[in-house]
Amino acid sequence: MNIWTYTITIGILTFLSRYLVTAYSNSKTYSETTKKVLSYVPSAVFPSLIFPAIFYKNSSLVLFSDEVLAFTVAMIVSIIFKNIFLTVISGISVYLLITFL
Amino acid sequence: MYQSISTSMNRRKIFFQGIKDVLPLNIPVVLFGVFYAVLCIELGFSSHFAIATSLIIFAGGSQLIFITLFTAGAVPWVIFGSVIMNNSRNILYGAVFSRYIENKNGLWKLILSFFLTDQCFAVSNQYLKKNYNQKFSHYHMLGSGITVWIIWQLSNLVGIWLGNVVSDQLSLNFFVAITFLALIAKDLGKLDHFLVILLSAICSLIFYNLPLKAYVIVSATAGIILAYILNKKFKGIFK
Secondary structure: OOHHHHHHHHHHHHHHHHHHHHHHOOHHHOOHHHHHHHOOHHHHHHHHHHHHHHHEEOOEEOOOOHHHHHHHHHHHHHHHHOOHHHHHHHHHHHHHHHHHO | OHHHHHHHHHHHHHHHHHHHHHHHHHHHHHHHHHHHHHHHHHOOOOHHHHHHHHHHOOOHHHHHHHHHHHHOOOOHHHHHHHHHHHHOHHHHHHHHHHHHHOOOOHHHHHHHHHOOOHHHHHHHHHHHHHHOOOOOOHHHHHHHHHHHHHHHHHHHHHHHHHOOOOOOOOOHHHHHHHHHHHHHHHHOOOHHHHHHHHHHHHHHHHOOOOHHHOHHHHHHHHHHHHHHHHHHHOOOOOO
């Protein structure tokens, strides 16, 4: 299989994962419970994008690192200010400061 | 005529609101876009390939999985399986978004689905949840989606142009993690959401080494099941 066949197949697979349910699921048939449960999707998905990125290094769990320290600062800022921009800037600034000092 | 001007202004306003809302989330997109292009070149792929994969696939995670597994000589089913697992969260995003765009025609559904990235979902879900009765609320998703697409393509070009500018010392995943932290921060104060976040976080750390990056969908499913139980069995407590 050549590399362009891979690229196009992965492009189609990615698009279908976004398109099929978005376009064809009938939300009118969703029960009230389903609608309520779907409102938890960000809370259920985002932690799995966040925590391994902070606590794993080269496939090993690490509890104390530059990332964990900067993450803790960003977490405190996000809880206090509830502001995306401030959280991103504080986390990244602390991380860059620790990494390059 | 006045109505048509006000309609067009309304569309534009919502479209630009989408752009404005998604901009802070694009700091890691830029870094990842640059890193992806640099990695492509370092692994021996052409700059045309780096650009083509971003145009055709437009999913940073899947693109990284593809080029690293392909270079490592993985068999096709491992590459496709990993991509499918990595994309599986899009199905959950689609289930949420379907109710916001169910009255739109087929073309709109095609276009908006193409732009359904994590960043677009994160900000437009917050907007559409409050405004989905508005006639042009889907323009928010269009604005946020196109913005992420343009920034992703431009940052790839910057990566190709500048060469290896991203320090090996930096963890790019960290930048992505920080932006998503900002998005769930407001839900940490609600006990039901906090429990779902906690369970998903613990599961993702326990199951991180599962093959095919299955930890994302395993953790998300555990969180969704807990949300179902909380709403079914403890209805009175969590409203």
